[in-house]
Each structure stands twice: as structure tokens, then as C-alpha cells.
Amino acid sequence: MAVYTDVTDEDLDAFLSAYAIGEPIGFKGIAEGVSNSNFLLNTTADRFILTIYEARTEEAALPYFVGLMDHLAAHGVACPAPIRRKDGAIIGRLGGKPAAIVSYLDGLSVRRPSVAHCREAGAAMARLHLAGRDFAGFRANALDVAGWSALLEKALPRAHLFNAKMVEPLHAELQHIRTQWPDDLPKGVIHADLFPDNVFFTGGAVSGIIDFYFACNDAFAYDLAIGLNAWCFEPDFSYNVTKGRAMVAGYQSIRRLERTEIAALPVLARSSAMRFLSTRLYDWLAALDLPAGTLVRPHDPRPYWERIKFHQKALSAADYGVETA
Amino acid sequence: MAVYTDVTDEDLDAFLSAYAIGEPIGFKGIAEGVSNSNFLLNTTADRFILTIYEARTEEAALPYFVGLMDHLAAHGVACPAPIRRKDGAIIGRLGGKPAAIVSYLDGLSVRRPSVAHCREAGAAMARLHLAGRDFAGFRANALDVAGWSALLEKALPRAHLFNAKMVEPLHAELQHIRTQWPDDLPKGVIHADLFPDNVFFTGGAVSGIIDFYFACNDAFAYDLAIGLNAWCFEPDFSYNVTKGRAMVAGYQSIRRLERTEIAALPVLARSSAMRFLSTRLYDWLAALDLPAGTLVRPHDPRPYWERIKFHQKALSAADYGVETA
Numbered sequence: 001m002a003v004y005t006d007v008t009d010e011d012l013d014a015f016l017s018a019y020a021i022g023e024p025i026g027f028k029g030i031a032e033g034v035s036n037s038n039f040l041l042n043t044t045a046d047r048f049i050l051t052i053y054e055a056r057t058e059e060a061a062l063p064y065f066v067g068l069m070d071h072l073a074a075h076g077v078a079c080p081a082p083i084r085r086k087d088g089a090i091i092g093r094l095g096g097k098p099a100a101i102v103s104y105l106d107g108l109s110v111r112r113p114s115v116a117h118c119r120e121a122g123a124a125m126a127r128l129h130l131a132g133r134d135f136a137g138f139r140a141n142a143l144d145v146a147g148w149s150a151l152l153e154k155a156l157p158r159a160h161l162f163n164a165k166m167v168e169p170l171h172a173e174l175q176h177i178r179t180q181w182p183d184d185l186p187k188g189v190i191h192a193d194l195f196p197d198n199v200f201f202t203g204g205a206v207s208g209i210i211d212f213y214f215a216c217n218d219a220f221a222y223d224l225a226i227g228l229n230a231w232c233f234e235p236d237f238s239y240n241v242t243k244g245r246a247m248v249a250g251y252q253s254i255r256r257l258e259r260t261e262i263a264a265l266p267v268l269a270r271s272s273a274m275r276f277l278s279t280r281l282y283d284w285l286a287a288l289d290l291p292a293g294t295l296v297r298p299h300d301p302r303p304y305w306e307r308i309k310f311h312q313k314a315l316s317a318a319d320y321g322v323e324t325a
Numbered sequence: 326m327a328v329y330t331d332v333t334d335e336d337l338d339a340f341l342s343a344y345a346i347g348e349p350i351g352f353k354g355i356a357e358g359v360s361n362s363n364f365l366l367n368t369t370a371d372r373f374i375l376t377i378y379e380a381r382t383e384e385a386a387l388p389y390f391v392g393l394m395d396h397l398a399a400h401g402v403a404c405p406a407p408i409r410r411k412d413g414a415i416i417g418r419l420g421g422k423p424a425a426i427v428s429y430l431d432g433l434s435v436r437r438p439s440v441a442h443c444r445e446a447g448a449a450m451a452r453l454h455l456a457g458r459d460f461a462g463f464r465a466n467a468l469d470v471a472g473w474s475a476l477l478e479k480a481l482p483r484a485h486l487f488n489a490k491m492v493e494p495l496h497a498e499l500q501h502i503r504t505q506w507p508d509d510l511p512k513g514v515i516h517a518d519l520f521p522d523n524v525f526f527t528g529g530a531v532s533g534i535i536d537f538y539f540a541c542n543d544a545f546a547y548d549l550a551i552g553l554n555a556w557c558f559e560p561d562f563s564y565n566v567t568k569g570r571a572m573v574a575g576y577q578s579i580r581r582l583e584r585t586e587i588a589a590l591p592v593l594a595r596s597s598a599m600r601f602l603s604t605r606l607y608d609w610l611a612a613l614d615l616p617a618g619t620l621v622r623p624h625d626p627r628p629y630w631e632r633i634k635f636h637q638k639a640l641s642a643a644d645y646g647v648e649t650a
Contacts, residue, residue: 008436008437010437028357029356030355031353031356040355107350108334111333
């Protein structure tokens with residue numbers, strides 16, 4: 001849930017005067033996304049989402065994120081299409097912060113994805129990978145192994161405050177991933193945060209992918225590994241291999257995985273689980289330093305610690321439901 | 326901002342199956358109201374607001390609140406109209422909590438009301454008072470003088486933690502209001518929380534009044550006093566008598582105030598400021614006892630303390646911009 005910026009009438013009017021999208025008749029803060037403030041904007045012309053980019057979103061990368069949405073929407077991916085201002089720009093400023101308006105997408109995200117949802121999400125991810133191939137922008141993954149391990153190393157000295165049993169295995173895990181990391185995988189634009197709350201469905205089909213604010217250029221299979229972590233574990237932290245098989249099959253129905261990608265899947269799954277564990281642990285520890293009453297509810301690191309324990313026992317991509325023959 | 330309950334797909338489907346309002350194609354938590362969880366629900370038929378009633382809303386009073394909206398909407402007040410289920414009920418259960426669906430209203434609330442907004446809000450309040458006259462329900466005001474002073478007395482022993490200079494004057498204020506309280510005012514259904522964020526405008530006219538979860542039967546002029554506190558003070562806590570005059574004139578363009586109501590306005594203004602000060606101070610002190618990191622941001626009591634200082638100097642309704650001749 002996220003509305004960090006209080007928008008005054010004057011600021012909204014000034015911002016909207018740069019657009020040719022009709023008069024506002026509704027403006028409601030919505031609980032979507034965690035890093036930015038999002039509002040549902042109804043005008044006399046149509047429905048839109050207005051996003052104010054808060055400090056956690058890297059401002060220098062906004063042209064990449066918004067340009068990518070523009071590119072993907074133009075190439076048939078169901079994602080928010082940025083609306084141009086009368087002067088042609090797609091990023092303006094509202095209340096002193098960068099802000100943009102994008103098209104509204106119908107659909108509901110699922111809290112408990114079914115096997116069919118996993119298949120559809122896998123196929124949608126592959127379509128995104130293909131549609132992004134001729135996108136001109138480039139952004140390195142700020143949360144690659146070097147990125148998340150830098151956060152993890154800052155967190156480790158206090159990690160015992162969260163779970164003392166985790167500290168030594170995390171050191172070992174970091175070493176393992178560093179030595180096993182494959183550098184020769186096919187790369188391109190990836191979403192890098194394709195959790196169920198970022199995918200809308202209508203009637204069982206994907207109707208929209210949102211929240212491109214971690215998108216970057218990295219290994220396609222790394223995105224798939226993030227997806228397996230995000231969609232295919234049950235609330236009791238068990239891996240549902242049927243869902244994993246469905247997500248990979250959905251993906252491969254659109255884009256065939258190469259042999260090197262399949263071989264790398266176990267280490268990619270470990271690394272992507274470590275990426276979310278590291279940011280969540282870092283945020284969880286940072287929240288300990290805030291004064292009482294501060295409005296913070298960090299994501300729980302534990303589900304990713306439990307995933308890592310599963311991944312450590314996986315021997316090959318077959319353990320994730322991927323045919324390795 | 327308020328989404329306290331996480332709704333699963335299964336729970337939503339089960340809840341909606343009792344209604345004949347089409348299939349859901351959008352469901353977003355919205356930052357509206359502070360006591361309940363509100364969602365924008367789009368279906369193949371129309372747009373709606375779905376509210377899940379949380380612990381702070383008195384469950385026994387829900388039939389009053391929802392029945393009142395039903396009555397007012399049927400009597401021409403622009404307010405959310407409850408949607409009946411196929412079995413005729415207007416309150417169901419979602420995820421184990423009471424929940425209802427109401428019609429969606431266009432319009433934007435104003436952060437900084439103009440004089441014209443104050444006039445329109447006053448007129449809308451009077452229309453609500455008239456439309457409520459033949460509503461059969463009855464609910465005593467849980468935050469009348471006895472109600473808020475009980476909260477205040479719980480808060481006073483620790484009130485110095487908020488502001489030590491406030492403690493002695495608050496005792497005196499409580500005594501003053503108790504001795505001056507008028508019991509002979511015209512009464513009926515009042516909104517009792519008509520703040521700017523509960524009033525929608527389109528094109529300068531009131532398009533909707535929302536959030537009836539403090540509505541009750543009490544003095545009409547008490548509602549107006551709440552409105553003067555909520556709409557007519559500037560951010561520097563100065564009273565804008567032009568706005569006050571406009572709100573009262575707007576009110577009187579629909580319902581003429583009686584002489585007793587005008588005479589009582591100063592003590593009603595003090596009492597309604599004390600009502601909000603008491604609940605805010607109580608919540609502010611309660612938040613001190615919560616563990617670090619808890620998701621709480623209580624309303625600031627200070628603006629109401631500053632209002633009380635203004636009210637203490639007011640001699641008659643003339644100081645609020647009301648003609649007393």
C-alpha cells in the first residue's frame with residue numbers, strides 16, 4: 001500500500017494542465033506498488049494511473065522505465081502505456097517530484113496463483129523478453145550478485161537480530177553463488193520483479209503486467225528464476241513442482257530455453273532468493289532504528305530464507321520441474 | 326490511507342457470488358477513510374466501492390450507517406447507495422468481517438477548501454439534515470460531551486507527554502463546556518465527521534458525501550460546528566471568518582438556523598474541537614505504547630488545541646461570521 005505524497009488541488013491542476021486528457025472527475029490514492037505513490041485518475045475522457053516517483057525509485061533511470069513501458073506497449077505487451085504531455089514529454093513534476101500518467105489496465109492480481117496462472121505468467125514473461133529485444137535503452141541490474149551481496153554484507157553484522165541460525169549459512173551461500181555464477185547466458189530486458197501482485201488477469205488470461213521499476217538488462221533465465229520463487233512456493237514454503245513445471249512450460253511455449261539456461265537454473269534460483277532475502281533483511285534491520293510510531297512495515301525476510309533452504313537441496317533444473325534431457 | 330484486510334481471490338469470489346453486479350475486472354485497495362478497508366471494485370456492469378468494516382467501526386451500528394446511506398441516497402442526497410445482495414441483504418461477510426458494496430461517486434475532495442467550497446459544503450450539510458428527518462433509525466452520539474470527556478479523562482494523566490501546557494486548560498475547558506451545554510437544540514441525523522476529505526466536488530458543486538461511520542442523532546448545529554472547525558481554519562490555525570460566513574450562509578440557504586442554535590454556536594464549536602482533540606490525544610498517547618515499527622500514524626492533536634484557543638476568545642456567533650441580530 002503506498003501513498004506517500006499528499007497532492008494538493010493546485011498541484012494536481014498545474015500538473016494536468018500539461019496534458020490533453022480531459023478534466024479530472026476522480027482522484028484516489030491506491031494501494032499498488034510499494035516504492036511510489038499511485039493514484040487512480042478519472043477524467044472526462046478516460047481512466048488513468050498517475051504515479052509520483054518517490055526517493056526509492058532511481059530518478060536517473062525513469063526514462064529507461066517509462067521508455068520501456070512505451071516500447072513494450074507499442075509491441076503488444078499488455079502493460080501500462082505512458083501518456084504524452086502536450087509538449088511530448090512523458091515525465092513531469094508534481095509537488096516537486098517526478099511523476100507520469102499511464103493508461104489504466106483492467107484485471108485482478110491473484111493472491112494464490114493456480115497452476116494455470118503460473119503457466120500464463122510464464123508465457124507473459126517470455127513475451128515480454130521477446131518484445132524487449134529491440135528496445136534501445138540499457139540499465140544494468142542494480143540488484144545483481146554484486147548489488148545484493150553489498151546489501152547483505154551491510155546486514156550480516158546485525159542479521160542475528162532477525163535469526164541467529166541464518167548468519168553462518170548466509171556467508172556460505174554467498175560464497176557458493178559467487179563461485180558458481182554463469183556469465184554466458186542470453187540476456188535482454190527483464191522485469192526482475194514479476195510477483196503475482198504485478199500481474200493482472202481477466203478470465204484466466206494475463207491482461208496486464210505492471211511495476212517496471214526494477215526492470216533492467218540481465219539474463220532472461222534470471223527473470224524466470226525470480227518467477228519460480230515468487231509464484232511456485234506454497235504458504236508453507238514447500239515448492240509446488242506442478243506450478244514450476246507449468247510456469248516453465250508456459251515460458252517455453254513462447255521462448256525456448258537454451259541448454260545453458262536450464263543448467264544454470266538452480267544457481268539462478270538461489271541467487272534470486274538471496275536478492276529478495278538481502279533487501280528484505282536490510283530493510284527489516286533498518287526499521288529497528290526508526291522511532292516508535294513510524295509508518296513502516298517491511299517485507300518479512302523469512303519466506304526467502306525458507307526458499308534458500310529448498311534451493312540448497314536442489315540438484316538440477318529437474319527439481320524445479322524442468323525437463324533436462 | 327487504509328487497507329487493513331488482505332482479500333484472497335476465493336474470499337472475493339464467494340462474497341461477490343451473493344450479488345448480481347457482473348464479474349469483477351478490477352479490484353484495488355484505495356486510500357480513503359481511516360477506520361475501514363476500502364476497495365475500488367470494477368465489474369463488467371459498473372464501478373463500486375467495497376468496504377470491509379474493521380474493528381474500529383461499531384458492528385452493531387452498521388445497519389444504522391448503511392440504512393442511513395440507503396435512505397439519504399433515496400432522498401436525493403449525493404452519497405454512496407448500498408447495493409443489495411440477491412437475498413436482499415446489504416451487509417455480508419468477507420474474510421470473516423462485515424462488508425458492503427456501495428455505488429461509486431465521481432468527484433474530488435479538496436485539500437484546501439475555498440470560500441465557495443465552504444458555502445457548498447454548508448448547503449450540502451443542511452440538505453443531509455433535512456433528508457434525514459424521516460429516517461427511522463436512531464443512534465446516540467458515542468462522541469457527545471460524555472463520550473469525548475471519558476476519553477479525555479483517560480488521556481489527561483499522560484497528556485503532558487504531548488504538551489504539558491495543555492493539561493490545566495483542558496481541565497478548565499471540560500468544566501466550562503459541561504456547565505454551558507445546551508440541551509434544547511433541534512436534533513436529527515447528523516454526519517458528525519464532515520471533513521473536506523469526506524466531500525467530493527465536481528465543477529465546484531458537491532457531487533458526493535462519504536464516510537457515514539460517525540453519523541448519529543444529535544443537534545444539527547453541532548454538525549455545523551464540526552464543519553466550521555474542519556473547513557474554516559487556515560493551515561496557520563487562524564480562523565477564516567469569510568469561509569465561516571460562507572459555510573453558515575450556505576447552510577441557511579437550505580435550512581434556517583434557530584435563535585437557540587446561533588446562541589449555542591460558540592460552545593458547540595468548543596465542544597466539537599474538544600471531541601477531535603480528545604480522540605486524537607487518546608490515539609497519540611496509545612501509539613506511544615506500541616512496539617517500534619508498528620504501522621500507526623495518529624492524527625496530530627495540535628490543530629485542535631490551537632482551535633480551542635481561538636474558540637475560548639470568541640464571544641458570540643458573530644465571531645464565527647454568523648449574523649446574530
